[in-house]
Structures are given as structure tokens and as C-alpha cells.
Amino acid sequence: MPGNANMVTVWEKDPSSGRTRQAPKPDVNKLPLGFYFPPPEPPVSDDTDSEDFRYWVAAEALRRGADFWTPCLAPPPKWAPGNTLQVRPDTIYDDLNSDYDGAVLTFSHGSAPANPGLVVYAGATPDILCHELGHAVLHALNINLWPPGGTELEAFKESFGDMSAILCALQVSEFRDTLLAETQAAGNFWISSSLSRVAEQFGKVVRAVAPEDADKDCLRNAWNHHNYEAPATIANRQGPDVLTVSSHSFSRVFTGAFYEAFAAMFTARAANKATRSLELQIASTHMRDILAASVVNAQRRDDFFAHVAARMVDASAGKDASYPAIFTDVFTRRSILPGAIA
Numbered sequence: 001m002p003g004n005a006n007m008v009t010v011w012e013k014d015p016s017s018g019r020t021r022q023a024p025k026p027d028v029n030k031l032p033l034g035f036y037f038p039p040p041e042p043p044v045s046d047d048t049d050s051e052d053f054r055y056w057v058a059a060e061a062l063r064r065g066a067d068f069w070t071p072c073l074a075p076p077p078k079w080a081p082g083n084t085l086q087v088r089p090d091t092i093y094d095d096l097n098s099d100y101d102g103a104v105l106t107f108s109h110g111s112a113p114a115n116p117g118l119v120v121y122a123g124a125t126p127d128i129l130c131h132e133l134g135h136a137v138l139h140a141l142n143i144n145l146w147p148p149g150g151t152e153l154e155a156f157k158e159s160f161g162d163m164s165a166i167l168c169a170l171q172v173s174e175f176r177d178t179l180l181a182e183t184q185a186a187g188n189f190w191i192s193s194s195l196s197r198v199a200e201q202f203g204k205v206v207r208a209v210a211p212e213d214a215d216k217d218c219l220r221n222a223w224n225h226h227n228y229e230a231p232a233t234i235a236n237r238q239g240p241d242v243l244t245v246s247s248h249s250f251s252r253v254f255t256g257a258f259y260e261a262f263a264a265m266f267t268a269r270a271a272n273k274a275t276r277s278l279e280l281q282i283a284s285t286h287m288r289d290i291l292a293a294s295v296v297n298a299q300r301r302d303d304f305f306a307h308v309a310a311r312m313v314d315a316s317a318g319k320d321a322s323y324p325a326i327f328t329d330v331f332t333r334r335s336i337l338p339g340a341i342a
């Protein structure tokens with residue numbers, strides 16, 4: 001029996017780390033941005049292999065993510081479908097998938113045929129929970145972007161999900177400490193880390209089933225060097241470990257630029273300061289606000305990456321005078337924005 005009925009045990013970030021933490025028991029029904037989980041509410045559990053534990057991982061991650069994004073939504077904050085979003089925390093065996101269909105968040109679980117013993121649960125993977133939540137947040141921020149669009153708009157939606165996963169993870173103080181120890185040991189924040197590797201455990205199983213659908217070390221690594229290439233020029237490209245026009249693959253271009261800019265924002269903020277964890281959290285809320293401001297009135301365009309990137313440069317000036325140069329440098333070097341005319 002857990003010792004404190006007001007606390008739940010959840011993963012610190014990815015299940016593959018094995019690290020858990022205690023969190024206040026979340027109220028999924030709380031408004032604004034409520035959730036509806038099918039009853040009954042299970043008891044809390046410290047058994048990481050149990051359905052009850054997985055329920056509370058989903059509840060805590062979605063509550064934390066919704067609370068994080070709430071300040072960006074025009075008052076009164078609401079989901080696109082209304083005050084409450086339906087959640088199916090675990091459905092359909094052997095479907096390595098998760099989904100936001102405009103009204104419901106759905107999570108499945110599965111395994112690779114070569115390793116049936118390792119069953120991975122999308123709905124108990126905080127990165128995937130906060131990725132799908134990101135789809136719902138983007139829908140709420142700008143409903144005009146919701147209908148399917150071109151390669152760049154669809155890839156941006158996937159990038160927004162991964163950016164949401166990364167920013168929501170940074171709201172966990174225990175995880176910030178883990179990450180800071182990891183990056184300080186490396187002497188650099190801009191490395192492949194437990195933050196940049198989105199959905200490590202889930203990605204490992206996806207990769208075993210479909211090598212072209214996951215990076216080598218996780219589902220999608222935000223620490224990457226994928227530069228922008230016009231979708232028309234790579235339309236026929238396919239295979240693992242290359243940039244293709246599928247929305248998940250192409251999303252890595254935008255996510256990589258976001259992550260490189262974020263690393264520079266944090267590194268500049270944290271220089272010579274003892275309060276690195278606090279600076280990391282501040283940088284994450286700045287990035288959240290810059291992203292949200294950039295998509296709120298964004299238009300449906302074929303050059304959607306450049307459109308949003310230019311808006312991020314502008315929005316960043318309102319947060320810190322040093323930010324526009326950081327965003328401009330990263331977006332031009334990665335060919336998302338055209339370079340300055342010499």
C-alpha cells in the first residue's frame with residue numbers, strides 16, 4: 001500500500017530509465033482544460049507493471065501538460081471540442097500507436113514480434129502523452145490549422161507534438177536535475193540527452209517493427225542535424241535514417257532547429273548562474289510563449305516552416321533581447337529561413 005493517499009508514483013520521464021518520482025495526485029476533471037477518463041478511477045499503485053500505475057502516469061502527465069499550456073490559450077481557455085477532452089488511456093492490443101482525432105486522445109500498446117516480452121504502452125509514456133496533448137493544444141490555439149494541409153503544415157503538427165513533449169518534461173524538477181547532471185557532465189547542453197530523445201522505450205520497439213519509423217536511439221531525437229530541404233526535391237526518398245516527406249520524418253527538421261535554439265537560450269541564460277534549474281524552467285516557458293504566439297494567427301501556407309520561423313524570431317524579441325539573434329542564426333543555418341543578402 002502506498003504511504004500517502006494524496007500522492008502518486010509516476011515515471012520521471014521515459015519508462016526505459018526506470019526512474020520514478022512522487023507527484024501530487026492529479027485531478028483530471030479540473031477546469032480549465034479538463035479530461036474525461038473512463039470510470040472507475042483506480043487506486044494508486046507503486047507497481048510499475050500494473051494497469052493502475054499506468055493510469056496515474058497518464059493522468060499526471062496530461063494534467064501537468066494541460067496546466068503548462070493553459071496560460072497560452074485565449075480566455076476562457078478551452079479545448080477545441082469544449083471544456084473537457086476524452087481520454088482512452090489504453091486500447092487495442094498490438095497497435096504501436098496513439099492518436100488525437102480532434103475530440104479524443106487514444107493510446108495503445110504493443111510489442112515487437114522478436115521480443116514479445118517487452119510490451120510498451122503509449123499511454124504510460126509521458127513523452128507520447130504530451131506529444132498527443134500537443135496536437136490538442138495546437139488545435140485549440142489555431143483551429144484553422146486543423147484540416148490536413150501540405151507537407152510542411154502536417155510535419156509542423158508532428159513537430160509541435162514533440163516540442164510539447166520536451167517542454168512539458170521540463171516542468172518536472174526531478175527531471176531537470178537529472179538532465180542538468182547529464183549535460184554538465186558532458187560540458188554542453190546541446191547533446192543527445194534524455195531530454196532530446198523523445199520516447200526512448202517506445203521508439204526502440206517501433207524501430208524493431210518498422211526501422212524507417214524511428215531513430216536509432218528513440219522515436220525521434222530532437223538533437224539532430226537535419227537541414228531543411230524543399231519537400232518536392234526529396235519526394236521519392238525513403239528508408240530508415242534519412243529525411244523523407246512523411247510528416248513524422250520531416251518534422252525532425254523543425255524540431256531540430258527548435259531544440260538547437262532552446263539549447264542556446266538556456267546556455268545564455270544559465271551562464272555564471274547557480275540557479276540552473278530555475279533558468280531551465282524559465283527558458284521553457286519563454287519557448288512555450290514564443291511558439292504559441294507564432295501559431296495563434298499563423299496561416300495555412302506551403303512554406304509553413306519559414307512562415308512560423310519568421311514569426312518566432314519576431315515573438316522572441318518580446319521575451320529577451322538576446323533571443324532574435326539566436327533564432328535567426330539557427331533558422332538560417334538550417335535553411336528554414338533564407339540567409340541575409342550579402
Ligand SMILES: [Zn+2]
Pocket residue numbers: 131132135157158161
Ligand atoms: Zn503526432
